[in-house]
Amino acid sequence: xxxxxxxxxxxxxxxxxxxxxxxxxxxxxxxxxxxxxxxxxxxxxxxxxxxxxxxxxxxxxxxxxxxxxxxxxxxxxxxxxxxxxxxxxxxxxxxxxxxxxxxxxxxxxxxxxxxxxxxxxxxx
Numbered sequence: 266x267x268x269x270x271x272x273x274x275x276x277x278x279x280x281x282x283x284x285x286x287x288x289x290x291x292x293x294x295x296x297x298x299x300x301x302x303x304x305x306x307x308x309x310x311x312x313x314x315x316x317x318x319x320x321x322x323x324x325x326x327x328x329x330x331x332x333x334x335x336x337x338x339x340x341x342x343x344x345x346x347x348x349x350x351x352x353x354x355x356x357x358x359x360x361x362x363x364x365x366x367x368x369x370x371x372x373x374x375x376x377x378x379x380x381x382x383x384x385x386x387x388x389x
Contacts, residue, residue: 336362336363340362340380341361341362342358342361342363343359345358345359
């Protein structure tokens with residue numbers, strides 16, 4: 266093949282340009298890998314914190330003498346611990362406020378006063 270003046274210089278310039286692009290892509294890939302590793306570390310740490318929190322909640326619930334519950338912002342039950350294992354048919358209570366439970370209807374509770382305490386986020 267006949268040597269064309271400047272032909273090899275063009276190939277060398279293109280090769281150098283490809284090398285620079287490859288180096289830039291490798292750096293981008295390395296940065297992406299570092300970001301994924303950091304995100305994975307954050308995910309693992311969050312899972313560990315959640316597990317510790319769940320364990321504390323479980324221990325606290327186990328200390329309760331009767332039962333424990335969680336409510337949403339409208340004070341409706343969203344979780345109720347097993348509080349009446351002796352009763353075969355406990356009525357469904359999820360979605361009800363405590364003052365709407367069948368077992369408390371007719372009791373001499375001052376629910377309006379209790380609702381004011383709840384609205385003020387005071388302990389009861």
